[in-house]
Amino acid sequence: MIEFKNVHKAFGPKKVLRGFSLTVNEGETMVIIGYSGTGKSVAIKHIVGLLEPDEGEVWVDGLRVDQLSRKDLYALRGNIGYVFQFAALFDSMTIGENVAMGLRKQGELTEQEIGTRVTEALNLVDLPDVQNRMPSELSGGMRKRVGIARAIALRPKYILYDEPTTGLDPVTSATIDQLMVRMREQLGVTGIVITHDMRSAYTVGTRIAMLYEGQVHAVGTVDEIQHSKDPLVRQFVEGRPTIDDESVLVAGLPGSLPPDVATTPHR
Numbered sequence: 391m392i393e394f395k396n397v398h399k400a401f402g403p404k405k406v407l408r409g410f411s412l413t414v415n416e417g418e419t420m421v422i423i424g425y426s427g428t429g430k431s432v433a434i435k436h437i438v439g440l441l442e443p444d445e446g447e448v449w450v451d452g453l454r455v456d457q458l459s460r461k462d463l464y465a466l467r468g469n470i471g472y473v474f475q476f477a478a479l480f481d482s483m484t485i486g487e488n489v490a491m492g493l494r495k496q497g498e499l500t501e502q503e504i505g506t507r508v509t510e511a512l513n514l515v516d517l518p519d520v521q522n523r524m525p526s527e528l529s530g531g532m533r534k535r536v537g538i539a540r541a542i543a544l545r546p547k548y549i550l551y552d553e554p555t556t557g558l559d560p561v562t563s564a565t566i567d568q569l570m571v572r573m574r575e576q577l578g579v580t581g582i583v584i585t586h587d588m589r590s591a592y593t594v595g596t597r598i599a600m601l602y603e604g605q606v607h608a609v610g611t612v613d614e615i616q617h618s619k620d621p622l623v624r625q626f627v628e629g630r631p632t633i634d635d636e637s638v639l640v641a642g643l644p645g646s647l648p649p650d651v652a653t654t655p656h657r
C-alpha cells in the first residue's frame with residue numbers, strides 16, 4: 391500500500407503540493423489526472439525518494455520513505471518500477487542492455503538469469519525480437535513498451551507510469567493501455583498512472599484521483615468520476631476550456647480580441 395499523508399512540497403516560493411493525501415491499495419491502478427504543472431510528477435517522485443516532502447509523510451508498505459537509510463531506500467526502489475515520461479532509454483546501449491540495466495545494478499542475478507528475465511520482460515510487452523536493436527531503430531510506441539519491459543524485468547510490486555501514452559497514436563496508446571491492464575490482472579502489480587488521456591484513464595484505472603491546487607480535489611471509481619457532478623471534475627474530463635465557451639465563439643482564438651470584446655456574451 392502507498393499512502394500520502396498531508397504532503398506539502400514547494401520549490402522556492404512555488405508551493406506545488408499543499409496537503410496532498412491519497413491511499414493506493416494493493417492490486418489497484420490509481421490514475422492521477424489534473425492540469426499541467428499541478429504536481430502529479432512531483433507527487434509520485436516522493437514514492438521512490440527522488441523528492442522529500444517539506445511536511446507530511448509518504449509511506450510504502452509500512453515504511454516511511456523519507457526516513458529510510460540509503461540502503462533501505464535502494465531496497466524499496468527494487469520493488470518499484472518507474473516508467474518515465476520520455477521512455478528515457480540509453481541511446482548507446484542495445485534494447486537488451488537497457489532492459490538488463492536495473493537488474494545488473496541490483497547485482498543479485500547471474501548473467502544467465504538476467505538474460506532470461508530480459509527475454510521474459512520483452513515477451514510480456516510483445517517485443518520478442520528487438521534485444522539486439524538500438525533504441526533509435528524503434529518507434530516511439532515501441533520505446534515506451536521497452537520502458538515498461540525495463541520496469542517489469544525487476545518484477546516490481548508497484549509500477550509508476552508517468553504519461554505512458556503521451557505523443558502516441560490512438561492505436562499504439564490502446565496497446566499500452568492493454569499492457570497496463572495486463573500488468574495488474576496477470577501479474578498483480580499495483581499501479582499509479584499519470585495521464586492526460588481520459589480514454590486511457592477510464593480503461594486502465596480502478597480509481598481516479600484529480601489533483602487540483604496541490605490537493606486531491608476528487609477521488610473515486612472510474613464510474614464515479616465519469617458521472618461526477620463536481621464542476622471542476624466535469625470541466626476537466628470533458629476537456630472544456632477554462633474561459634467561458636461563448637467568448638471562444640466570439641473570439642475564435644482565446645485572447646485574440648481585447649478583453650471587453652472577448653467577454654461580451656454572443657447572442
Ligand SMILES: Nc1ncnc2c1ncn2[C@@H]1O[C@H](COP(=O)(O)OP(=O)(O)OP(=O)(O)O)[C@@H](O)[C@H]1O
Nearest residue numbers: 401404406424425426427428429430431432433584
Ligand atoms: N526539481 C524541481 N525544481 C523546481 N521546480 C520543480 C521541480 N520539479 C517540478 N517543479 C515544478 O513543479 C510544478 C509541478 O510539476 P510537475 O512536473 O509535477 O507537474 P505535472 O502535474 O506532472 O505536469 P504535466 O502534466 O505537465 O507533466 C511545475 O511548476 C514544475 O516546474
